[in-house]
Amino acid sequence: xxxxxxxxxxxxxxxxxxxxxxxxxxxxxxxxxxxxxxxxxxxxxxxxxxxxxxxxxxxxxxxxxxxxxxxxxxxxxxxxxxx
Numbered sequence: 001x002x003x004x005x006x007x008x009x010x011x012x013x014x015x016x017x018x019x020x021x022x023x024x025x026x027x028x029x030x031x032x033x034x035x036x037x038x039x040x041x042x043x044x045x046x047x048x049x050x051x052x053x054x055x056x057x058x059x060x061x062x063x064x065x066x067x068x069x070x071x072x073x074x075x076x077x078x079x080x081x082x083x
Contacts, residue, residue, distance in 0.1 A: 015074045023066035031059035 004012075034055035038048045 012074075015071065019067045019070040019074075022070070023063045026066050027059040027063040030062040031055040034058050 035051045038051045
């Protein structure tokens with residue numbers, strides 16, 4: 001593994017930032033999609049809690065998958081092979 005130039009380090013930093021911000025956005029959309037009916041309709045307290053927990057689980061999974069996918073794809077690009 002060779003030394004990285006400042007441009008390489010900047011590219012990695014930007015890619016990590018993009019991955020985190022876009023994953024937050026995707027997770028918020030996923031949470032809203034699952035928990036949305038609780039906001040739109042008058043549901044029971046139990047249904048509200050179930051949707052909140054399910055939305056949190058889905059949002060967390062979407063966040064982790066999005067970050068993993070973007071960073072894995074970035075690492076596999078030919079210009080990032082360390083040469």
